[in-house]
Amino acid sequence: MTEVVSLMDIDDDDNAGDRSAKPINKGKSGAAPSDGKATPWVEKYRPQSLADVAAHRDIIDTIDRLTSENRLPHLLLYGPPGTGKTSTILAVARKLYGAQYHNMILELNASDDRGIDVVRQQIQDFASTQSFSFGVKASVKLVLLDEADAMTKDAQFALRRVIEKYTKNTRFSLICNNVNKIIPALQSRCTRFRFAPLDPVHVNERLKHVIEAEGLDVSESGLTAFVRLSNGDMRKALNILQSTHMASKKITEEEVYLCTGNPLPKDIEQISYWLLNESFAESFKQISNMKGRKGLALVDIVREVTMFVFKIKMPSDARVQLINDLADIEYRLSFGCNDKLQLGSLIASFTKARASLVAAAK
Known part of the structure; x- marks a missing residue:
C-alpha cells in the first residue's frame, strides 16, 4: 500500500561542489559483506538490488519507476522491523550511484544521533555541499536516517527546515517503526510507504x-x-x-x-489441555513443573496459548473476553509482575472461559 503525499522532480542542473567531502556512515552498513563464515546471514543475504527484495512489489515497483525517471521524492518508509525498509533504500542508492555509492550518501542511525546538533552539523554540512560524481545516474545526494522515530522533536523541526532548504541537491529518506512519532510537518514533506509484516x-x-x-x-x-x-x-x-x-x-x-527457547506446539497443546480440563491446583502444579523443567518463560506460554484460543470452538463473546484477559496478563508480565500471580490469573481466565463453554453446551 502506498500513500503518495508529494513528488519533487530531481533537478537536472549540473551541481558543482567538493568531491573530497565524504559521508560519515553509521548504523546499518550498506556495503556488500564478505562471504566469511563469521558474516551474519542478515548482511550476507541482504538484497543488493530492488529486484532482490523479497516482498512489497507494489512499493518496490513504484520506487523503482520514480528512480528510473529521476523523480525520486523525499521518502518516509515505516513499518515493523525486518520488513525490508533499509534494504529497499540501500538498493535504491546502489542503483542511483553505482561505484560512487559511499560518496553520495550520508547514513545515520537516529537512535544514536538523535539530537538537534546532528541536524545542524552533520546533516546540514553534508546537504549544503555539492559533489562532482562522475558516472552516476543522479546528481542529487541522499541522506538516510534510520530509526527516525527516535529523534527528538527539536531535531525533527530542525530537519524540516533543512529538507526545505536543500531539496535542490539532496534527497532525504526517513525510516522508522512508529510513524506516529514523526511530526506531521516532516510527514507532509515525504512520500510515505508502509511496509507490512512479510507474508x-x-x-x-x-x-x-x-x-x-x-x-x-x-x-x-x-x-x-x-x-x-x-x-x-x-x-x-x-x-x-x-x-x-x-x-x-x-x-x-x-x-x-x-x-x-519457545514452547513446542505439543507443549502448548498439553498446557491448554490442563487449562481447560484440570482443577486450578492441578493446572498450577503441572504448568509450574513444565516451566521449570523446560526453562519456559510465562510470557511465551501466554503468547502461544493466545494463538491456540482461536482454534477452540467457543462463543464469540467468551473468546473475546479470554483474549482480552490474556493480553492484560502479557502486558503485566512485560513490566516484571510476579510470575506466580500471573500464572494464577492465566488459569482463572480459562476457568471463566470453561464455564462459558459448559453453559453453551447446555
Whole structure:
C-alpha cells in the first residue's frame, strides 16, 4: 500500500561542489559483506538490488519507476522491523550511484544521533555541499536516517527546515517503526510507504534460498517453525536459522524451538489441555513443573496459548473476553509482575472461559 503525499522532480542542473567531502556512515552498513563464515546471514543475504527484495512489489515497483525517471521524492518508509525498509533504500542508492555509492550518501542511525546538533552539523554540512560524481545516474545526494522515530522533536523541526532548504541537491529518506512519532510537518514533506509484516510465503521462499546456498539440512517441519516464529520479520527468521545451524547439523522443528527457547506446539497443546480440563491446583502444579523443567518463560506460554484460543470452538463473546484477559496478563508480565500471580490469573481466565463453554453446551 502506498500513500503518495508529494513528488519533487530531481533537478537536472549540473551541481558543482567538493568531491573530497565524504559521508560519515553509521548504523546499518550498506556495503556488500564478505562471504566469511563469521558474516551474519542478515548482511550476507541482504538484497543488493530492488529486484532482490523479497516482498512489497507494489512499493518496490513504484520506487523503482520514480528512480528510473529521476523523480525520486523525499521518502518516509515505516513499518515493523525486518520488513525490508533499509534494504529497499540501500538498493535504491546502489542503483542511483553505482561505484560512487559511499560518496553520495550520508547514513545515520537516529537512535544514536538523535539530537538537534546532528541536524545542524552533520546533516546540514553534508546537504549544503555539492559533489562532482562522475558516472552516476543522479546528481542529487541522499541522506538516510534510520530509526527516525527516535529523534527528538527539536531535531525533527530542525530537519524540516533543512529538507526545505536543500531539496535542490539532496534527497532525504526517513525510516522508522512508529510513524506516529514523526511530526506531521516532516510527514507532509515525504512520500510515505508502509511496509507490512512479510507474508509467510515470501519468508519461506527466502529461507529456502539461504538454505540451498548454505547447504543446510532442514526438515519441512523445521522450515515451518522458522516461518512461524519469525512473525513476518525476515531479519528474525535469518538470525534464528543461523543460530540453529550453529547448534545442530540436522535442523528439525524441535531443534528450532529448543534453540529459541519457545514452547513446542505439543507443549502448548498439553498446557491448554490442563487449562481447560484440570482443577486450578492441578493446572498450577503441572504448568509450574513444565516451566521449570523446560526453562519456559510465562510470557511465551501466554503468547502461544493466545494463538491456540482461536482454534477452540467457543462463543464469540467468551473468546473475546479470554483474549482480552490474556493480553492484560502479557502486558503485566512485560513490566516484571510476579510470575506466580500471573500464572494464577492465566488459569482463572480459562476457568471463566470453561464455564462459558459448559453453559453453551447446555
